Amino acid sequence: MSEAAAKEPIRASEIDPKFKYELSKMHGSxxxxxxxxxxxCTSDCPVARYTDNYRPRQIIRMAQLGLKExxxxxxxxxxxxxxxxCTDRCPQDVEVASVIRVLRNLAADRGCFxxxxxxxxxxxxxxxxxxxxxxxxxxxxxxQGLPPLPKGNAExxxxxxxxxxxxxxxxxxxxxxxx
Ligand code: SF4
Ligand code: SF4
Numbered sequence: 001m002s003e004a005a006a007k008e009p010i011r012a013s014e015i016d017p018k019f020k021y022e023l024s025k026m027h028g029s030x031x032x033x034x035x036x037x038x039x040x041c042t043s044d045c046p047v048a049r050y051t052d053n054y055r056p057r058q059i060i061r062m063a064q065l066g067l068k069e070x071x072x073x074x075x076x077x078x079x080x081x082x083x084x085x086c087t088d089r090c091p092q093d094v095e096v097a098s099v100i101r102v103l104r105n106l107a108a109d110r111g112c113f114x115x116x117x118x119x120x121x122x123x124x125x126x127x128x129x130x131x132x133x134x135x136x137x138x139x140x141x142x143x144q145g146l147p148p149l150p151k152g153n154a155e156x157x158x159x160x161x162x163x164x165x166x167x168x169x170x171x172x173x174x175x176x177x178x179x
Pocket of ligand 1: 035036060091
């Protein structure tokens with residue numbers, strides 16, 4: 001969901017009143033309802049320091065309000081660096097970073113995640129590396145007398161990704177999120 005779409009006025013039909021209770025039963029987001037919107041998580045978040053578009057407090061509020069589709073399709077959900085500063089600082093013991101993880105997992109289950117992760121999955125399945133090693137770098141290693149890079153174990157990674165259903169989810173046609 002684009003930044004502009006995320007700022008559209010909220011319609012009553014968008015609200016899923018059960019969403020917050022569903023989240024409260026999931027590991028990591030049990031304390032979601034304790035958030036009283038003090039904003040400490042946002043003011044301490046290193047990512048929020050660099051972009052006005054990312055506000056963990058806002059993500060928590062959207063989840064509390066039951067804006068399920070909006071929050072799961074939000075581009076900004078994927079900006080969290082999982083540093084856990086917010087979790088350490090929250091006066092209400094809301095595990096903010098874990099709530100974001102739960103939301104990401106729900107979004108990924110629907111195939112809603114940035115194209116960059118799909119590309120990484122493709123690369124991992126092909127070569128065992130998260131991104132294609134540029135030929136130039138391979139050559140540079142040779143000229144400097146360095147040994148070739150170890151071969152990635154794509155087969156083992158494929159098994160792991162299958163275990164968490166990531167490959168199936170990557171194939172789903174979820175609404176495109178950020179690149
Ligand atoms: S720090 Fe905790 S209570 Fe304050 S807005 Fe963030 S999640 Fe809510
Ligand atoms: S875990 Fe995510 S939301 Fe929390 S402070 Fe770090 S980057 Fe910000």
